[in-house]
Amino acid sequence: MMSLIISVMLPLTLLCAAILLLHKPLLARLGAHNTYTLWVAVPLLLAGTVLGQLIPARQTNPSLYQLQHFRVQASEFLSQSHYATLNMTLGCIWLLGSLTLLGILLYQAIRLKQVVAQAQGLDLPKALLSFMQLAGSTPKASVGIKCHPQIDSPMLAGLLKPVILVPMDFKQLTQSQQASILDHELRHLARHDIAANLLGYLLVSLFWFNPVCWLAYRRFRDDQEIACDAEVTRHMDKQQRIAYSQTLLAYSQQAHLGMLHTHYGNKTILKERIMQLKKTHTKRPLAILGLALTLGLSGALINQSAVAGDKHQDKHHNEAKAPSPVMRVEPAYPAEAAEKRIEGYVQLQFEIDKQGNVSNVTIIKSYPGNMFDDEAMKALSQWRYESSKTGVTNAKVQLDFMMSAPKAEIERVRVTAG
Known part of the structure; x- marks a missing residue:
């Protein structure tokens, strides 16, 4: 297992570092939607590299005389x-770190389940439902909306049974602000962002010793929120966007970065999110998916070429x-x-x-x-x-x-x- 982790470390680090270093021009040229989609290259790279390691090249020589x-x-x-002792020690340290992070995930899941169970159901007024229906973002019947005193910022929680959790002062917001918050969380649900967050955290749990992976995971989560902002404000006028930015300011607490829920309020990227609201973002999913696939597979092929090059350097035969x-x-x-x-x-x-x-x-x-x-x-x-x-x-x-x-x-x- 450790040898496989080490073999994929170099291409993974290079890809994440490239996206992090080029993030600002990528966001300016591609837009929020496409920049967020570009992170698909990371699991594609890992899948291609692992398959390349597990599937050996075919050998056609019928006999060997030398x-x-x-x-x-x-x-x-x-x-x-x-x-052997050194390798076992390093392996135990890696395993201990991974199990610790998985234990934190389990604790968060249990805690989140308790919060959802204790939260109070929230009935939306018919006027708000009509307003959201006109905007094309009516909540599904299977998605519950609850409020809890310990919730400081709206969030979508749960993988199998998603629930939108809102603060107790949610009812004090204007109808437009309430609709934009619910629309934001529904965008997360439609894109299966909770599952994406969980996958990203599991990958970080495997490569916890690499700081580039932590930075990439944080940037991935921030890009997720910016992409949702762009989706919600796509058809808003100037005044509506100003009201949306005021809602972000109202919930700009340092929300906990949970793996099983989104984090609507995050003051560390608040300025960046408000600046992005001034721009119009276009969607090019097929083109960006093609670029992500190219990056992922090219990284895997480069890694395989390096492995093949090492074999050709054997001087014994x-x-x-x-x-x-x-x-x-x-x-x-x-x-x-x-x-x-x-x-x-x-x-x-x-x-x-x-x-x-x-x-x-x-x-x-x-x-x-x-x-x-x-x-x-x-x-x-x-x-x-x-x-x-x-x-x-x-x-x-x-x-x-x-x-x-x-x-x-x-x-x-x-x-x-x-």
């Missing part, structure tokens, strides 16, 4: 316990003829050989089936005899190669058991029969 060499060093074997093992199990250096500082090698022959599994492992030659044979066969049987249409026969490999890596100034000469 002898591949791999080193097994006793020094690496003796230090394996140290690296010729890629033109030899398939690459996608997973190698290092043989254990026999304790007796390590204590006596005995070095040697084992040459093995084996077959690779269509799925990349190793079978029919046999010993061709070994030195010293029977010293490293068992460990070499045991490890090689667990290797995995790239899948192919026909499999590979007569594959050969040599495992060199060495106490330490040879010095750089010593040239290794390989002699093969003509």
Whole structure:
């Protein structure tokens, strides 16, 4: 799991950083709707990268004649316990951080459920319903509207049973202000923003150690509110937009950034939201979705190219003829050989089936005899190669058991029969 997290970290960080750095010109050129839609590139990038990691490239070589060499060093074997402890420690720290964030999410869900249960139902006057109907934003019968004394700012809460929660002074607002607030939250509901927020938080829970992900999540939530503002005020005149901005000022408290509800009042971006109300935003969903898809898939392809480039740098074998093992199990250096500082090698022959599994492992030659044979066969049987249409026969490999890596100034000469 940790290796998969690390492999997608670089393209994810680059994409989020690019959107954050270019956010101001993107918002000016694309508008609020399209900038918010552009965040779809993040889950697309992760999905493409993960699929690229899980689906190996296909190998079509029918046979293998060249002898591949791999080193097994006793020094690496003796230090394996140290690296295993370090990896386990880092893995536990990552898991603890993720579980903590998921625990916070569970606590918020329980607390929000209690608030919804204690909230009082609010019956909208017929005049307000008629006003909203003319504006094309009549609340659905399945969406309840409640008020609670602990609510400082309007919000849409709940994933399966959405409820619009409003402060106790909601009834004191004008009919136009009430309608704009309800319309704002209904826009969240129509776009399934609660589910999007939950998905974004789950991704942050996986990459909690990356500050760029936290900044991107915060910007994503702010773009969500700006996009809703643009949708609500799209057909408003100047006076109506001024009244809407006054409503934002009235609920500009520092609302808690919950994962299972929206945050209408947020003074940290209040100025930005009011400035955006002066602009007319156009929608280009297909074009922006295409751009997001391009960004996501291109990032995944770049990451796959980097992985492929690392494989081509392997100097131990010729890629033109030899398939690459996608997973190698290092043989254990026999304790007796390590204590006596005995070095040697084992040459093995084996077959690779269509799925990349190793079978029919046999010993061709070994030195010293029977010293490293068992460990070499045991490890090689667990290797995995790239899948192919026909499999590979007569594959050969040599495992060199060495106490330490040879010095750089010593040239290794390989002699093969003509």
